[in-house]
Amino acid sequence: MVRLLTHNLLACHVKGCTSNNFPLQFQNAQIELREADFNTDFLKNFLPKLEWKALLGDTSLPLEQPEMLDDEFLKNLHHVLLEIHVEEGSMTCPNCKHSYPISNGIPNMLLAEHEIG
Amino acid sequence: MPKYLVVFAQAHQEFRVPELESVAQLYNFKISLSDEPEERDPSRPFMIIELESENHVQLLAKRCILIKSIYEFYGRGSTYDELHLRNRAKRHMWERYIPKTSFKFIVAAYNHKIPQHRQKEVVEDFAYMGFMGKIDMKTPEITLGCFEEYVTRNGQTRERHEGDGDFLQVYFGRLIEEGTARPLVQLFDVKKRSYFGNTSMEAEISLLMANQTLACSGKLIYDPFMGTGSMAYPVAYFGAQVMGSDIDGRQMRGKQTTPGVFRAASQYGVTPRIIDICTFDVTNNPWRCGGLFDAIVTDPPCKYFILFLEPTDGVRAGAKRLGRKKELDADRLAVHLMHSDDSPYIPPTRPYELSDLAVDLVLLARYLLKPGGRLVFFLPTVTDQYEEVDIATMLCDGMEVIANSLQDFGSWGRRLVTIRKVTSELYPPPDFSIRDPEVKDETQRVPAHRHFREKYFQGFKKTEEVEAENLSHLP
Numbered sequence: 095m096v097r098l099l100t101h102n103l104l105a106c107h108v109k110g111c112t113s114n115n116f117p118l119q120f121q122n123a124q125i126e127l128r129e130a131d132f133n134t135d136f137l138k139n140f141l142p143k144l145e146w147k148a149l150l151g152d153t154s155l156p157l158e159q160p161e162m163l164d165d166e167f168l169k170n171l172h173h174v175l176l177e178i179h180v181e182e183g184s185m186t187c188p189n190c191k192h193s194y195p196i197s198n199g200i201p202n203m204l205l206a207e208h209e210i211g
Numbered sequence: 212m213p214k215y216l217v218v219f220a221q222a223h224q225e226f227r228v229p230e231l232e233s234v235a236q237l238y239n240f241k242i243s244l245s246d247e248p249e250e251r252d253p254s255r256p257f258m259i260i261e262l263e264s265e266n267h268v269q270l271l272a273k274r275c276i277l278i279k280s281i282y283e284f285y286g287r288g289s290t291y292d293e294l295h296l297r298n299r300a301k302r303h304m305w306e307r308y309i310p311k312t313s314f315k316f317i318v319a320a321y322n323h324k325i326p327q328h329r330q331k332e333v334v335e336d337f338a339y340m341g342f343m344g345k346i347d348m349k350t351p352e353i354t355l356g357c358f359e360e361y362v363t364r365n366g367q368t369r370e371r372h373e374g375d376g377d378f379l380q381v382y383f384g385r386l387i388e389e390g391t392a393r394p395l396v397q398l399f400d401v402k403k404r405s406y407f408g409n410t411s412m413e414a415e416i417s418l419l420m421a422n423q424t425l426a427c428s429g430k431l432i433y434d435p436f437m438g439t440g441s442m443a444y445p446v447a448y449f450g451a452q453v454m455g456s457d458i459d460g461r462q463m464r465g466k467q468t469t470p471g472v473f474r475a476a477s478q479y480g481v482t483p484r485i486i487d488i489c490t491f492d493v494t495n496n497p498w499r500c501g502g503l504f505d506a507i508v509t510d511p512p513c514k515y516f517i518l519f520l521e522p523t524d525g526v527r528a529g530a531k532r533l534g535r536k537k538e539l540d541a542d543r544l545a546v547h548l549m550h551s552d553d554s555p556y557i558p559p560t561r562p563y564e565l566s567d568l569a570v571d572l573v574l575l576a577r578y579l580l581k582p583g584g585r586l587v588f589f590l591p592t593v594t595d596q597y598e599e600v601d602i603a604t605m606l607c608d609g610m611e612v613i614a615n616s617l618q619d620f621g622s623w624g625r626r627l628v629t630i631r632k633v634t635s636e637l638y639p640p641p642d643f644s645i646r647d648p649e650v651k652d653e654t655q656r657v658p659a660h661r662h663f664r665e666k667y668f669q670g671f672k673k674t675e676e677v678e679a680e681n682l683s684h685l686p
Contacts, residue, residue, distance in 0.1 A: 100487040135429030203491035
């Protein structure tokens, strides 16, 4: 259930792949929506680490990260970060094209022998 | 500050004080223990602490796994005369209960059983308090507790009630709060869990570890060796969001379609708080940046406690990381790569020495934790060889040990280590370079957890004994 929150934290880590290696691109993604507990503290706590430009999701969020955190914005952010799950498919590195498969919601980020540094 | 009497459960003595301190920090209140070393001896089941308010008593009782109950402290003594003298002086604390409060008396002892007739005498000796309310054994408005503490007489045969009245100390007070966290040990019982493995951490310890992380709502906590998820459930139960990873996805998945970790999480109603579980080797991890987590809690592989069931096969295969024990030469590597598009790809792994893992884990925590965040993990050590400095050998700048409690199994034990990130400086991610085992600095101490697994299988013999034994096999 790769959530968009997790997607926002994962970069390609193949040896030598250090630029343009984030965000990973979803391919053949099968999406499921699941409700999660709304937790303002958690969102505010996480927000400083969020890479806004890499955030996918729906049109409910503004293009630029807003300064003001009103309730509606937090609700929408909660939905995008925590309630959208990618169950199957893969994530591909925009730079080296390494593909990380997702199966039963678990991303396989293991590297092959020649890819580790 | 008002004084309170804490009655501890009979388990994990060394974890008592760290747990009290962690919970006090979590809720941001002050807790004072006595300055006398004898009074703060964690092996004693009764401890007098000072707190600013009774609310703090409730918070401790609600969250500390090792607290049985907390009393308002009236007095104590090495004899009853001394106790009564002090209790009379505290009249202002209990006189409001005199007119019509219903009450109950508990008379109990630690390391001893008080005969019934004397229990009655003890209660009668408190007659001077002159309580006029009725005695109610089922639903009293207040409960008064009187506890005698005896020295341990384990292993000695003795007559029933022998040495009765020959106690070290007797304590007296009014019950404020029964510990309500202790039943969680039953709730999280591994045997009742819908998904677990032979290396799952027992419930009580995993709850104690969760308390060491200061888990609460709003926090994000990471387990880099997630396995079957034992650490995740209590942490999530206390309200934190959890991220987990493991080099072996099979451990987290199990055999059914719904991954095992999620099945067990749903049993505790915490599935929505398990953010994600990912398959990767923490020494080659894809985290985009540092400073992500409020705490890291983990039980690094190299398990040992199952050995009580299967003495020859208990220590789980040591930790693994990506790589090979020996590099392949160019030709063989080329051949290997031709076949390496098998799906799913299973990369080769190499063993990961525990003492290297511990050093790397601290470096990784310094990178991934927020300032003030905690790393909580277990480290097995050989009792004879352990020295305080062993923990220091794995520290680096900006990381400080705040608790180190031993669970003693005799010739070996495991230490619950809590390390705090005390810096807000930015550090680079660790390089996880493979340390050459052949290069030895003779001046450096070899920590007692180094080669733990090998030492375990040698029955913790001294090096000379092992060498002598090896020689004896020669013809």
